[in-house]
Amino acid sequence: MIPRARRTSLMTRGLSLVEALMANFLLATVILGLMALSGNALRLSATSRAEVSALRLAETELSECREWLQNSPGALASWPGLPGLASWRSHPDFLAAEYRVDLAAQPDYSPFWQREMLYPAGDRRSLDHSGLRAQVRVRWSGGTLKLVSLIADHRRQWRASNPLEISSQPSASLTVAKGGQLELKVKAFNSQGQAEPDAMFTWSVQPGTSCGMIQSQSRDGRQAIFAHQVPKRSGVGFISGPTGSCFIVATCRLWGQERSERLLVNLQ
């Protein structure tokens, strides 16, 4: 029979090795698991850096696009032919990503009142040629992003002489019979001699030796109808003025500067 002290010693021999093996096994398991988690953390970090870098690229390209449109006089008319548009390109400072710039016309209207949007599209005070939608897309191995904004047109100057041109229908002569009407159209011209789109006008009549009235005008003022009649002073209805002449005045404001044009009309 083994003595008790020797039996205890025999039972405990080798336990240090078992203990060390178990400890090693446990530590290896924990470390392997943590390595996998750390890999995920590093991947997340790289993804975040790439996203921020792509965002900077998109911001840079959008601001360059805005600068180009607002500093180039003919940009709004010629943007479909812009080189590099709607194609993927790489940037020398952002080698890991590609970017693409897309532009599109921005139909818009000017709210004389807040209910402008309730009018049919064709009857609104349109500003369909005064700005562009700009979209920059960036793609890299980890994903894509998109930035969208609106860019207003370049500001120009009025044409020095005859900034407004009024045309009439019938155009043969500017003589209006009693009770007759004259259809009017007006355009504004910039310093490059181009008719400025989206300009809005107001009409008025300056009495001369006779008078008439603007019977109606489109909501944007680009067209108007002049009638050789004036409201009765008392009662309802209209009367024609005497034979004479008056001025039809069209006024427009572009880029903060107002211009007017007068048209002499003979009234029979």
Add this chain to the structure above:
Amino acid sequence: MRSVRGFLLIFCLMLGVLLCLLTMALLSQQLLGRGSAKKLQDLVQARCLAEAGLENVRMKLDKDLRFPPHLAPECPVFSYSQACYDVDDQVIGFYKVEIDYRLTAPPYGLLKIRSEGLLGEAFQPRARCCLRAELDASPWDRSNASNPNPDLYKTLNCVEEP
């Protein structure tokens, strides 16, 4: 002598717990960074929408003789909002513009614009950014009052609301 049996296991367990804590801290930090990057992208788009609102106001001021409409003396602020579309006509967000023309009269000659960009739904936006701009509405050149203002509606100041 005190028994030291089993200290190695306990030591490994404690070390493992410590390493776990450190790794979880690192992981949560990277997750927060990832969330911040996503949030930053939304904020930048919201700022682009606010800038789109300012550009829209400039388009209207440049071309429309009657803009902004003066509704009544008791209502010196005109506001409107519009959707912003991408090139495929998908709604990206909205911008709300407020035009305050209380200071357009001399001697101030200022038009104050507040443009708020809302990304996503108008009533529950994912991100919002607000820009305040002051435009030069003085009809005369500020340096020489006998000359007309050569750059009417020039942006004098533009700041982002915190």
